[in-house]
Amino acid sequence: MMGMLRRLIGDDIDVTLLLAPDLSSALADRSQLEQVVMNLVVNARDAMAGGGRITIETTEVLLEDSAFHQQSVVRGHYVMFAITDTGTGMSKETQQRLFEPFFTTKENGKGTGLGLSMTYGIVQQSKGYIWVYSEPGHGTTFRVYLPRAEGEAAAPGNQAVIPVLSNAPSETILLVEDEAGVRQLARRILISAGYNVLEAENGNNAESLFAHHTDPIDLVVTDVMMPGCGGPELIARLQLRSPGLRALFMSGHGEQSEGDRSIADGVFGFIQKPFTVSELVRNVRLALDR
Numbered sequence: 001m002m003g004m005l006r007r008l009i010g011d012d013i014d015v016t017l018l019l020a021p022d023l024s025s026a027l028a029d030r031s032q033l034e035q036v037v038m039n040l041v042v043n044a045r046d047a048m049a050g051g052g053r054i055t056i057e058t059t060e061v062l063l064e065d066s067a068f069h070q071q072s073v074v075r076g077h078y079v080m081f082a083i084t085d086t087g088t089g090m091s092k093e094t095q096q097r098l099f100e101p102f103f104t105t106k107e108n109g110k111g112t113g114l115g116l117s118m119t120y121g122i123v124q125q126s127k128g129y130i131w132v133y134s135e136p137g138h139g140t141t142f143r144v145y146l147p148r149a150e151g152e153a154a155a156p157g158n159q160a161v162i163p164v165l166s167n168a169p170s171e172t173i174l175l176v177e178d179e180a181g182v183r184q185l186a187r188r189i190l191i192s193a194g195y196n197v198l199e200a201e202n203g204n205n206a207e208s209l210f211a212h213h214t215d216p217i218d219l220v221v222t223d224v225m226m227p228g229c230g231g232p233e234l235i236a237r238l239q240l241r242s243p244g245l246r247a248l249f250m251s252g253h254g255e256q257s258e259g260d261r262s263i264a265d266g267v268f269g270f271i272q273k274p275f276t277v278s279e280l281v282r283n284v285r286l287a288l289d290r
Contacts, residue, residue: 001034004192004277005041012051020059026079026146028126031276038277039119040083040142042188047087047140055084063129063145073129078145085141090134098132171288172196172215176206176222176234177250182273186221186250186280193281203229203237210238217242219288224251235268248287250275 006015037056044054058081063073090098099120123130127147134140173195177183183199190197198213200206203226210217220238222231229237235247248269269287271279 001037005038007192008038008042008188009045009054013045013048014053016053016055018055018057023058024060024077024079025149026126026128027149028128028146029122031278032122032126034278035276036119036122036144037081037083038189039116040144042185043116043142044083044085044087044140047085047089052086052139055082057082057084060148061145074127074147077148078128079148080143080145082141082143084139086139089136089138089140090132091136099130170194171218172198172213173284174206174210174213174217174220174222175199176201176203176220176226176231178202178223178226182223182250189277189280190221190284193284195284202226203231203234206234207237210241218246219284220245220247221284221287222247222249224249246287246290248283 002015002017009015041054041056048054058079061078061080063076063078099117120130123144123146129145131143131145132140133143173190175183175186175190175197176199177186178201180201183201187197187199198209198217200209203222206220206222207229210220220235222234224231231247231249231251235245239245246268248271250271250273269283269290271283275283
């Protein structure tokens with residue numbers, strides 16, 4: 001993931017890797033863990049507005065209950081990865097609420113408060129633990145512990161790989177999403193994968209942007225349900241200007257009647273929110289190659 005992560009964090013932040021040479025495997029979902037790493041690295045980057053250093057470390061530990069931990073743990077061998085930043089740090093009060101859904105210390109429109117709660121859920125689902133240590137002014141460390149897998153790991157050839165493009169961006173995507181946090185995350189993923197990205201917060205803005213953009217737009221990635229003009233209506237309008245325009249719908253709702261009707265045309269794709277890094281990149285590529 002390092003190529004993608006370096007593009008995400010920018011040139012003013014150094015990354016140090018301290019990786020154990022003979023690390024055991026953990027039984028977990030690869031794409032979900034990629035999302036955990038990405039969430040924690042982005043969180044670290046946002047805590048270092050003036051630049052700094054991120055350290056990513058892996059090791060193996062024997063975990064057991066101690067007075068230091070606020071929850072009881074299943075004793076055993078774990079694979080641990082830690083992400084440490086030299087940022088602003090957090091108070092004890094903030095740390096206690098850190099994994100609550102929708103809790104955020106960022107400005108309005110800068111985050112949804114879902115990244116760390118999603119991270120917590122993924123780690124729990126993997127039967128692991130995540131702990132944070134931080135002091136105001138002295139940075140933050142997140143440590144994720146995953147149970148060591150018994151038996152042999154799957155062959156590398158059987159593992160999913162995020163298709164990150166190494167060449168200069170060649171295709172332009174119009175990203176339309178009214179929720180700022182989701183839009184920013186999707187934008188980061190798509191730029192890291194090598195695409196040019198235009199973004200709009202609603203259908204009306206997207207239509208105006210489409211009309212005034214001089215170069216071709218290859219794909220529209222849009223939320224299904226938005227205030228005013230929803231995704232299917234937006235695509236119908238844009239296709240009057242550009243017949244055959246490709247689209248990829250996103251939605252977090254269980255019932256996708258509008259999206260399903262549009263997708264049935266065989267022209268469009270659909271991705272369920274919350275999505276992983278690899279799911280978004282893969283579905284975008286599929287939509288472009290239709």
